[in-house]
Amino acid sequence: MADDTAGNKNKSDLILEEIMRRKEKESVVDVEGKKVKVVIFSLLNDFYAFYGEYIKEILPIMTIYYVPGTPEFIPGVINVRGEIESVINIKMFLGLPEATEVLNGRIALAVQEGIRSGILVDSIEDVIDIPASSIVPALDTLSKSIKDFVAGEFVHKDRLVTILDVGKIFGKITQ
Amino acid sequence: MIKRALHESHCPQMIRILTFTVMGVKMGVDTEQIGGIWEVDEARRLGTVIHYFHEKIFFRDRAAEYHAPKAMLVKDGDKEYSLVIDNPDDIIEVGIESIQPLPSLIALPGTAGAFWGAVANDQGIVLLVDFSRMKNGCMNKELDAQAI
Numbered sequence: 001m002a003d004d005t006a007g008n009k010n011k012s013d014l015i016l017e018e019i020m021r022r023k024e025k026e027s028v029v030d031v032e033g034k035k036v037k038v039v040i041f042s043l044l045n046d047f048y049a050f051y052g053e054y055i056k057e058i059l060p061i062m063t064i065y066y067v068p069g070t071p072e073f074i075p076g077v078i079n080v081r082g083e084i085e086s087v088i089n090i091k092m093f094l095g096l097p098e099a100t101e102v103l104n105g106r107i108a109l110a111v112q113e114g115i116r117s118g119i120l121v122d123s124i125e126d127v128i129d130i131p132a133s134s135i136v137p138a139l140d141t142l143s144k145s146i147k148d149f150v151a152g153e154f155v156h157k158d159r160l161v162t163i164l165d166v167g168k169i170f171g172k173i174t175q
Numbered sequence: 176m177i178k179r180a181l182h183e184s185h186c187p188q189m190i191r192i193l194t195f196t197v198m199g200v201k202m203g204v205d206t207e208q209i210g211g212i213w214e215v216d217e218a219r220r221l222g223t224v225i226h227y228f229h230e231k232i233f234f235r236d237r238a239a240e241y242h243a244p245k246a247m248l249v250k251d252g253d254k255e256y257s258l259v260i261d262n263p264d265d266i267i268e269v270g271i272e273s274i275q276p277l278p279s280l281i282a283l284p285g286t287a288g289a290f291w292g293a294v295a296n297d298q299g300i301v302l303l304v305d306f307s308r309m310k311n312g313c314m315n316k317e318l319d320a321q322a323i
Contacts, residue, residue: 065300066200067281067290068232077278079295086278115279173280 035129038154039108040161041121043091044099047161050108050119051151054166058124059107071173078107078118085109087118093169095145115170130154138162148172189268192294194301195247196262197228198237203294203301206266210248210255218246218257227259231309232289249306258306269294274303 037052066076073093077084104123135152151165192203229239246257274292292303
C-alpha cells in the first residue's frame with residue numbers, strides 16, 4: 001500500500017510535471033505565435049512594410065496641394081474628408097530614385113505619437129498578420145540612407161520585406 | 176467670467192480673406208493686412224518698395240511666373256511695401272471654425288513659416304498666409320539642403 005501510495009504520489013507528480021511541461025510548451029508556442037499586423041507596400045521593385053498599428057487608412061492617390069517652403073520630400077497637403085494632412089514622398093525621403101511610372105500608387109495615412117501624415121507608396125501589396133518571431137534584424141548591406149529607418153525584415157512569398165519605422169521617419173523630419 | 180469675456184472679445188469669430196494665386200498655389204490673406212491693390216506699374220509710379228511673392232517665400236524649383244500680376248500694398252506694422260501676387264480672386268468671409276492648423280510636419284518652425292492655417296473647400300485647399308511672418312524672406316531654401 002505504502003508503495004502504491006508512493007506510486008500514486010509519484011504518478012500525480014508525474015502528471016503534474018507533465019501538465020506543467022505542457023503549459024510551458026504552450027507558452028513557448030504562444031510566444032512563437034504572437035502576431036503583428038504589417039502593411040506591405042512596394043517602392044520601385046522592392047517590398048517594404050509598416051507596422052499596421054501605425055497605419056490608419058489607405059487612400060487612393062488624390063490631388064496634393066503644394067505648400068511653398070516645405071522640404072522637397074513633402075510634396076504638399078491633401079484634403080481627407082475635410083481634414084488637411086501632409087504627404088511624405090518616402091522615396092525621396094530615403095534617397096531612392098523616382099519610378100518612371102506608378103500605376104497603383106496609394107497614400108498610407110500614418111499616425112504615431114500624435115503626428116499624422118500621408119506617405120506615398122508605389123502600391124499596397126498586402127495587409128497581413130505575421131508571427132513576431134519571423135521578424136529579424138535587417139541586413140548590414142542596406143544602404144545607409146534606409147538603414148536608420150529600418151525596424152527589421154521578414155520573408156513574405158519568397159520575397160524579403162523591409163519594415164520601415166514610422167516613428168523614426170517622423171522623428172527625423174521633426175528633429 | 177471676466178477673463179472669458181475678454182478672451183472672447185479679442186478673438187474674432189470671422190475673418191475676411193482675400194484669395195489669390197501665386198504659381199498655381201491658392202492662398203488667402205486677412206484683408207486687414209492689405210492697404211489696396213493696383214497694377215504693378217502704378218505701384219512703381221507711386222514709389223513703393225516692390226517685392227515679388229516668390230522672393231519672399233521659397234517655391235523650390237518652380238519657375239517664377241505671373242500671368243495677371245497685381246501689386247498688393249502690405250501693411251506690416253509701421254512699414255508698407257508692395258507685394259506682387261498673381262490673380263487676385265475673391266474676398267470671402269471665413270468662420271474661424273473652418274480654419275485648420277497646418278499638419279504638424281508642415282507647421283515645423285522654419286518650414287512653411289509664413290503659412291499659419293488652411294481652409295478646405297470644394298475648390299481645394301486655400302493656404303492662409305500672414306505677411307508679418309515673411310520677414311526672413313527665402314529662409315526655407317536652407318531646409319531642402321538639410322533634407323536627406
